[in-house]
Amino acid sequence: MCEQVTILGTNVHSVSQQEALEIIAEFIASGKPHHIITANAEIVYQAYHDQTRRQIINNADLVTADGAGVVWAANYLGQPLPERVTGIDLFHAICRIAGEKQWKIYILGAKQEIIEQAVQNLQTQYPHCSIVGYHNGYFDQQEEEAILNDIKKKQPDVLLVAMGVPKQDDWIITHQKILQVPVAMGVGGCLDVISGKLKRAPQWMQKMSLEWLYRLILQPSRIGRMMALPKFMLAVHQMRKKKR
Ligand code: UDP
Numbered sequence: 001m002c003e004q005v006t007i008l009g010t011n012v013h014s015v016s017q018q019e020a021l022e023i024i025a026e027f028i029a030s031g032k033p034h035h036i037i038t039a040n041a042e043i044v045y046q047a048y049h050d051q052t053r054r055q056i057i058n059n060a061d062l063v064t065a066d067g068a069g070v071v072w073a074a075n076y077l078g079q080p081l082p083e084r085v086t087g088i089d090l091f092h093a094i095c096r097i098a099g100e101k102q103w104k105i106y107i108l109g110a111k112q113e114i115i116e117q118a119v120q121n122l123q124t125q126y127p128h129c130s131i132v133g134y135h136n137g138y139f140d141q142q143e144e145e146a147i148l149n150d151i152k153k154k155q156p157d158v159l160l161v162a163m164g165v166p167k168q169d170d171w172i173i174t175h176q177k178i179l180q181v182p183v184a185m186g187v188g189g190c191l192d193v194i195s196g197k198l199k200r201a202p203q204w205m206q207k208m209s210l211e212w213l214y215r216l217i218l219q220p221s222r223i224g225r226m227m228a229l230p231k232f233m234l235a236v237h238q239m240r241k242k243k244r
Pocket residue numbers: 108109110111136137138162163164165166167187188189190191192
């Protein structure tokens with residue numbers, strides 16, 4: 001496939017968003033199951049200390065650089081990436097082209113009122129996109145059986161799982177063997193944004209790599225999780241020193 005860069009032991013594919021979409025189209029055409037992860041600094045830093053998480057990412061079929069921290073690290077380590085390829089941008093891009101490509105989408109995750117509103121907004125924005133099913137991300141084992149049966153019955157081409165990291169990727173890995181969905185991708189808090197409950201940072205902040213700051217202002221409770229960013233940067237700096 002495409003080239004990879006290694007950041008603290010985690011492999012990230014060197015792709016633009018357009019290339020990622022072409023790879024997704026190939027995955028779907030193959031009919032075989034694939035797992036996509038959009039990695040940010042927090043995920044890569046967690047994987048640095050946790051071999052299981054690292055293996056999960058390194059075994060994924062496509063890993064894109066979701067966060068500005070990952071793009072910065074690749075650059076700093078002398079292996080520049082073309083651009084950020086975020087889960088939310090991929091989510092929108094998939095829905096935008098799904099009608100023309102005749103892809104069927106299934107969405108799993110978030111609270112009931114959030115997913116309902118998100119699906120409604122997606123159907124308004126992308127009227128040709130076929131969302132064949134959806135379910136909230138809070139279910140017990142019995143409900144899970146019903147969800148799995150529903151997904152198997154509807155045979156989507158793309159399964160978007162928005163249950164946060166690492167839950168969503170563990171869920172995909174556990175069930176991909178029986179589901180056999182060509183593209184299963186973890187999309188974190190995307191439904192909160194698509195539903196309108198949470199705002200995405202303005203363009204100028206995204207361009208200045210300050211999306212994390214905007215998120216912190218909106219959700220100050222994320223401060224603990226966000227402390228991974230400076231720790232990640234320090235670890236990358238030390239890795240570069242060791243390499244020289
Ligand atoms: N969520 C879910 N089921 C769970 C836990 C979380 O569906 O058991 C949803 C939650 O409602 C939210 C998303 O997962 O919509 C997590 O968002 P977050 O911003 O934390 O994602 P991350 O930053 O981990 O990608």
